[in-house]
Amino acid sequence: MRVLLVEDEPEMAEALRAALRRHNINVDTAETLELAREALANGVHDVVLIDRQMPDGDGLGLVPLLRASPRQVPAIIISALGKTHQRIDGLNIGADDYLPKPFEVDELLARIHAVLRRSPEIVEDTMCIGGLAYDTSAREVRVSGQKIDLTRRELLILETLLRRPGRTVVKAALEDAVYGFDDEIQSNSLEANMSRLRRKLADAGAGAEIHNVRGVGYFIREVEE
Secondary structure, rough: OEEEEEEEHHHHHHHHHHHHOOOOOOEEEEEHHHHHHHOOOOOOEEEEEEEOOEEEEEEEHHHHHHOOOOOOOEEEEEEOOOOHHHHHHHHOOOOOOEEEOOHHHEEEHHHHHHHHHHHHOOOEEEEEOOEEEEOOOOOEEOOEEEOOOOOOOHHHHHHHOOOOOOOOHHHHHHHHHHHHOOOOOOOOHHHHHHHHHHHHHHHHHOOOOEEEOOOOEEEEEEOOO
């Protein structure tokens, strides 16, 4: 999952980014509405978290832009402007949810998963292939009931491939899903993470293999007996 956080307060932005990353959620930040619009033009985010009191305007101004997009990316307003009429304004303009500050991170996570379940592009709660089951809410991978320990990036790679089983995902799309705008990507970073993930799936007897299409990308499919 990749989230765009539109927040101009550095301490709040860093705290939320760190908290969400602990739950294997990749977070990009935009300190202004102008930067947010530029980030959204890339079309790589699954959810947008928007503060209203931005230095260059009201964050609600981003919502019509999201609603006009074919992807219909869910938007959650996170704002200190939490009076009833202010929340109603946000929902009426098209926001999927409105969470007044301050809030608990666990509640934000629950609301993120709730709006994703309502989104037409989001896959089911559990994705299965071979003997592997990935719980998208708990962010856990199990093979025959046994949990497999994956790093955050390994999990992001697996989730991206599982959304398109049997279909090749190009390398650039995988890098967009796994790395944030601020991450430095080494030339073989994706390949190194992919190699470790493939080995872990094989060692666990997952019944699913990741295949490389040379010069293009990767795909996952069930092991043929």
